[in-house]
Amino acid sequence: MSVARLLRHPWTVFLGRRTARLVLSLGVVLTASFAMIRLVPGDPVRAALGVDASPALVAARRHQLGLDAPFPSQYRHYLDGLVHGDLGTSLVTGTPVAELVRTRLPATLEIAGLAFLLTLAVALPCGLLAAVRTRDGRHPRSELVFTTVTAGLAGVPDFVLAAGLTALLAVGLQLLPVAGTGGAGAFVLPVLALSVAPTAVLVRIVRVEALKVLAEDYMRTARAKRLPPARRYLRHAAPNTATAALTVAGGLLPAMIAGTVLVEKVFAWPGIGSAMAQSVVSQDYPVVQAMVLILGTTVLLASLLVDLLLAVLDPRSTIRES
Amino acid sequence: MPLPAGPTRYLRSPMAWAATAMLASLVVLALAGPLVWGAAADRPDPSVVLQGPSGAHPFGTDNLGRDLLARVLAATRPSLLLALAATAIGAGAGVLLGASTAVVGPRARRLLAALINLLLAFPALLVALFLAVVFGAGAGGAVLAIAVAGVPGFARLAQTLAAAVAGTDHLASARVLGLRRHRLLWRHVLPNIAEPLLLSVTTAAGTSLVALSGLSFLGLGVQPPGYDWGRLLNQGLDRIYAQPLPALAPGLAILYAAVTFQLLGEVLAGGVARRGPASRPPRPPVVSSGPAEEGLVLQVEDLGVELPTPEGVIRPVRGVSLSLRPGEIVGLVGESGSGKSLTALAIAGLLPERARVSHRTLRLLGADLAAMTPRQRDHHLATGLAMVFQNPASALNPSLRISTQLTEAARVHLGMRHAEALREASEALRRVALPPSLLRARPHQLSGGQRQRVMIASGLMVRPDLIIADEPTTALDVTVQRQITELLSGLRRDTSAAVLFISHDIALVSGFCERVLVMYAGAIVEALPADRLATAARHPYTRALVASVPDLTADRDRPLPTVAGAPPDPLAPAPGCPFEPRCPHRRERCAREAPPLEDLDAVQRVACWYPLPVTTDDPAADRMEAGPS
Numbered sequence: 001m002s003v004a005r006l007l008r009h010p011w012t013v014f015l016g017r018r019t020a021r022l023v024l025s026l027g028v029v030l031t032a033s034f035a036m037i038r039l040v041p042g043d044p045v046r047a048a049l050g051v052d053a054s055p056a057l058v059a060a061r062r063h064q065l066g067l068d069a070p071f072p073s074q075y076r077h078y079l080d081g082l083v084h085g086d087l088g089t090s091l092v093t094g095t096p097v098a099e100l101v102r103t104r105l106p107a108t109l110e111i112a113g114l115a116f117l118l119t120l121a122v123a124l125p126c127g128l129l130a131a132v133r134t135r136d137g138r139h140p141r142s143e144l145v146f147t148t149v150t151a152g153l154a155g156v157p158d159f160v161l162a163a164g165l166t167a168l169l170a171v172g173l174q175l176l177p178v179a180g181t182g183g184a185g186a187f188v189l190p191v192l193a194l195s196v197a198p199t200a201v202l203v204r205i206v207r208v209e210a211l212k213v214l215a216e217d218y219m220r221t222a223r224a225k226r227l228p229p230a231r232r233y234l235r236h237a238a239p240n241t242a243t244a245a246l247t248v249a250g251g252l253l254p255a256m257i258a259g260t261v262l263v264e265k266v267f268a269w270p271g272i273g274s275a276m277a278q279s280v281v282s283q284d285y286p287v288v289q290a291m292v293l294i295l296g297t298t299v300l301l302a303s304l305l306v307d308l309l310l311a312v313l314d315p316r317s318t319i320r321e322s
Numbered sequence: 323m324p325l326p327a328g329p330t331r332y333l334r335s336p337m338a339w340a341a342t343a344m345l346a347s348l349v350v351l352a353l354a355g356p357l358v359w360g361a362a363a364d365r366p367d368p369s370v371v372l373q374g375p376s377g378a379h380p381f382g383t384d385n386l387g388r389d390l391l392a393r394v395l396a397a398t399r400p401s402l403l404l405a406l407a408a409t410a411i412g413a414g415a416g417v418l419l420g421a422s423t424a425v426v427g428p429r430a431r432r433l434l435a436a437l438i439n440l441l442l443a444f445p446a447l448l449v450a451l452f453l454a455v456v457f458g459a460g461a462g463g464a465v466l467a468i469a470v471a472g473v474p475g476f477a478r479l480a481q482t483l484a485a486a487v488a489g490t491d492h493l494a495s496a497r498v499l500g501l502r503r504h505r506l507l508w509r510h511v512l513p514n515i516a517e518p519l520l521l522s523v524t525t526a527a528g529t530s531l532v533a534l535s536g537l538s539f540l541g542l543g544v545q546p547p548g549y550d551w552g553r554l555l556n557q558g559l560d561r562i563y564a565q566p567l568p569a570l571a572p573g574l575a576i577l578y579a580a581v582t583f584q585l586l587g588e589v590l591a592g593g594v595a596r597r598g599p600a601s602r603p604p605r606p607p608v609v610s611s612g613p614a615e616e617g618l619v620l621q622v623e624d625l626g627v628e629l630p631t632p633e634g635v636i637r638p639v640r641g642v643s644l645s646l647r648p649g650e651i652v653g654l655v656g657e658s659g660s661g662k663s664l665t666a667l668a669i670a671g672l673l674p675e676r677a678r679v680s681h682r683t684l685r686l687l688g689a690d691l692a693a694m695t696p697r698q699r700d701h702h703l704a705t706g707l708a709m710v711f712q713n714p715a716s717a718l719n720p721s722l723r724i725s726t727q728l729t730e731a732a733r734v735h736l737g738m739r740h741a742e743a744l745r746e747a748s749e750a751l752r753r754v755a756l757p758p759s760l761l762r763a764r765p766h767q768l769s770g771g772q773r774q775r776v777m778i779a780s781g782l783m784v785r786p787d788l789i790i791a792d793e794p795t796t797a798l799d800v801t802v803q804r805q806i807t808e809l810l811s812g813l814r815r816d817t818s819a820a821v822l823f824i825s826h827d828i829a830l831v832s833g834f835c836e837r838v839l840v841m842y843a844g845a846i847v848e849a850l851p852a853d854r855l856a857t858a859a860r861h862p863y864t865r866a867l868v869a870s871v872p873d874l875t876a877d878r879d880r881p882l883p884t885v886a887g888a889p890p891d892p893l894a895p896a897p898g899c900p901f902e903p904r905c906p907h908r909r910e911r912c913a914r915e916a917p918p919l920e921d922l923d924a925v926q927r928v929a930c931w932y933p934l935p936v937t938t939d940d941p942a943a944d945r946m947e948a949g950p951s
Contacts, residue, residue, distance in 0.1 A: 021439075021443075024440060025440060025443045025444075028440060028444075029444075032452060036452065036455065036456055039456045040455065040456055040458065041457075041458040042458075136674050136675060136676065137676070138675070144337075147337075147588065148337055148585075148588075151337075151584050151585055151587075151588040152581050152584065152585065154584055155528055155577075155580040155581040155583065155584030155585070156577060156580065156581070157532040157535065157536070157576055157577065157580055159536055159539060159555075160532075160535075160555070160573040160574075160576050160577050160580075163555065163559065163562060163569065163570055163573045164570060164573060164577075166562055167562055167566035167569065167570050168566075216716060217711060217713060217716035217717045218716060218717055218718055218719040218720070220672060220711070220717070221709075221711065221717045221718070221719070221777075222719070223672055224670060224672055224708075224709040224711075225704060225730065225731040225734075225780075226700040226701070226703060226704035226731070226734075226735065227730060227731070227734055228734065231730070231734070235722070235726075235730075236719050236722070239721040239722075240719070240720065240721050243721075254443075254444070254445045254448075255445045255446075255447065257445070257448075258445035258446075258447040258448040258451075259447065261447070261448075261451060261540070262536050262539065262540065265539075265540065266559065276451075277540050280451075280455060280540055280541065280542060281540070281541045285455075288455055292448075292451075292452050292455075295448055296444060296448065299443070299444060299445060299448065300443060303443065
């Protein structure tokens with residue numbers, strides 16, 4: 001294949017555009033996290049060290065953080081540090097933030113990833129089932145129940161659900177661990193809390209998409225072949241529903257990652273989110289800054305991953321996009 | 323986006339009632355809460371510090387001995403007001419930003435759209451968290467943070483909605499009149515997108531309330547001694563292991579409000595206030611078919627279809643009788659809406675469930691379809707009948723390989739093994755003049771004609787005795803049309819399968835069918851051998867159809883002759899002949915009584931009180947004999 005043809009190839013165009021978007025958004029995250037510590041009201045160093053700290057200590061810390069240099073050189077210094085894996089130092093504990101990220105990021109990715117998979121695993125079959133049951137205006141009462149229940153569940157805030165689940169399952173019935181990462185059981189509640197509302201949102205979208213698919217001509221062809229219902233729905237309807245639903249589901253993943261901040265606080269889950277929640281309260285700005293950077297980057301990489309996955313699963317839409 | 327439900331439909335939906343009642347309770351609590359419970363909420367009582375639920379304190383007390391129920395109720399006002407403020411600011415700014423894309427120049431529009439896209443890459447909660455830190459802990463900072471975080475979402479929505487408005491003639495003419503941009507925005511764009519925006523604002527109010535509670539819960543929002551639900555949940559969380567109810571009470575309040583706004587949005591969207599199901603005609607009793615006639619592939623007598631519509635039940639197929647012998651190729655012709663496709667779907671049992679099919683006789687290969695169990699009927703239809711549909715682009719499943727779509731029926735119904743079915747599929751492709759290498763392809767890699775050949779090959783896999791082709795060439799271009807009809811004729815010769823060819827194109831049908839059935843308004847009005855069409859069609863409608871066929875000798879300066887008038891309204895059937903209003907030869911009797919389909923001779927039947935005489939010098943005669951166009 002010639003270079004010119006390679007450059008015009010839909011995949012090249014798609015990857016090029018997507019990378020450009022990623023670089024631009026990463027620039028936003030970097031600048032925002034850099035600017036944050038300089039934008040907060042008052043003196044962040046004074047706030048973190050307390051009113052009793054000596055002016056000399058405050059000045060030393062300011063110098064240590066590079067806050068006394070001009071902005072452009074501060075920015076260059078900040079980026080330079082990031083390239084070398086230096087995310088700054090906690091004002092409260094004095095430990096490197098990079099260390100904190102290294103130990104805590106996996107825990108956050110685990111619950112967000114599991115919650116995403118659980119959402120897909122529940123919403124896809126349930127949405128398809130609901131569509132099959134209510135297609136063609138059948139079972140209007142089932143449809144009413146479905147709409148009401150999913151509307152209600154979609155409104156359940158994750159951190160409130162987290163508190164409720166803790167009270168009910170962990171404290172009340174003593175079935176599951178209430179906090180921390182001890183064993184597989186500890187994952188149940190955080191993952192559940194993160195996935196209930198997104199599942200309710202997604203299952204509705206899957207149903208609507210599946211209803212469209214069921215009305216397609218090729219589903220009539222499958223009926224004309226007298227294929228058994230299981231084959232018609234699983235082999236013929238499901239794949240076409242899934243690609244449409246995945247596009248929407250991809251948008252839910254970033255929100256789930258952001259949701260870990262509140263949910264991890266409830267469960268004292270040792271992830272990025274709870275570290276962020278703690279450092280916000282203690283006004284430990286270098287940590288908050290690094291957490292914003294890490295969460296923002298994670299969100300961007302997660303949506304990139306989803307987009308690439310979709311492009312592989314459904315190349316036609318990739319070509320259309322370009 | 324659907325418009326809000328009308329008032330009468332609204333009142334009929336129980337969810338609408340529930341959502342309205344819940345909203346009213348929130349409004350009452352927000353207004354009365356601080357007045358009634360404010361004093362109790364702030365009164366410390368050192369004797370009852372951190373107590374669990376009791377008669378005097380149903381939700382217990384906090385660390386200063388203040389009554390938690392009173393605090394939760396009194397917190398309704400700040401929680402709601404802050405959420406509404408954040409929503410109003412965010413929606414206002416976002417809508418202005420998004421709607422202005424409709425009135426600015428193309429370069430500014432692209433820039434704004436790119437900016438909105440960039441901001442949308444980040445979840446609103448993360449943006450709000452970041453901004454809340456920057457603005458500093460406090461109610462004002464939190465409100466502003468959530469407002470700004472909501473801007474991109476509203477901007478995108480307004481942008482999408484405004485783009486639709488921007489394309490309308492309305493705005494174009496306003497622009498031509500030289501109206502200024504802000505006037506365009508206020509007078510023409512915003513009023514036209516207000517309704518769907520209102521719906522989003524409702525849902526966003528709930529989201530804002532949850533986000534604000536979340537910030538307060540983290541310690542960023544409302545600061546002590548002030549309190550909202552989030553702050554109360556924050557203060558109670560440590561007690562959740564010892565006293566779940568006092569800890570959870572503010573959470574339940576957040577949940578209640580969040581669900582209220584969610585349901586309200588749902589009701590406004592009209593998702594629940596659907597109209598009742600269309601009335602279904604009663605299912606006709608199952609009667610076994612009339613006696614089987616020898617040597618018929620398909621025997622249909624008195625077929626009828628009833629369809630419920632919101633306006634009433636219609637009968638798009640009435641009293642259709644037809645039969646096919648082995649190897650026979652019969653055309654079923656009529657304009658769209660004449661019921662020819664519904665007839666085919668009714669025979670194949672493919673009509674939607676709400677349709678009611680009635681018939682005196684329905685036999686395929688002599689076997690009575692009405693007397694079979696659903697399982698037997700499925701097997702009998704699957705192996706005896708193949709359907710070819712109109713649009714091959716949509717009739718093949720886009721996500722399955724051709725090999726799967728060709729082999730599955732044979733594997734399910736004939737019990738073929740995978741390898742055997744694949745061999746058969748290659749053979750079927752060869753018979754429709756396609757290379758076996760296509761087995762590995764997916765439908766989007768094929769041309770329209772190839773796809774229709776694949777559909778036919780798929781039908782051949784079960785070695786059917788009858789192929790019903792429903793407008794199989796309508797979506798294809800003319801040269802491909804010819805190939806497909808030749809293919810069907812050839813297959814009929816080789817396999818002795820009968821073909822029922824449905825089309826609106828009488829010229830096409832007359833070219834390769836042996837017999838032609840003409841349908842009008844749900845009934846067959848004439849049945850005749852194809853070679854009689856040109857000169858011996860006796861029904862005025864058939865004659866009009868034949869006369870409307872153009873050819874190369876047609877005078878291009880004169881308009882094409884068409885059948886004047888429109889078919890009857892299916893909702894208001896008249897008692898007489900359905901063609902009477904359009905018929906140039908109508909007489910008094912035609913409006914009074916509908917003519918039955920009666921034998922003229924051994925091979926021709928017509929439903930007309932006054933059949934036209936056979937012509938010998940009709941100019942259409944030469945054209946029709948010249949073959950299909």
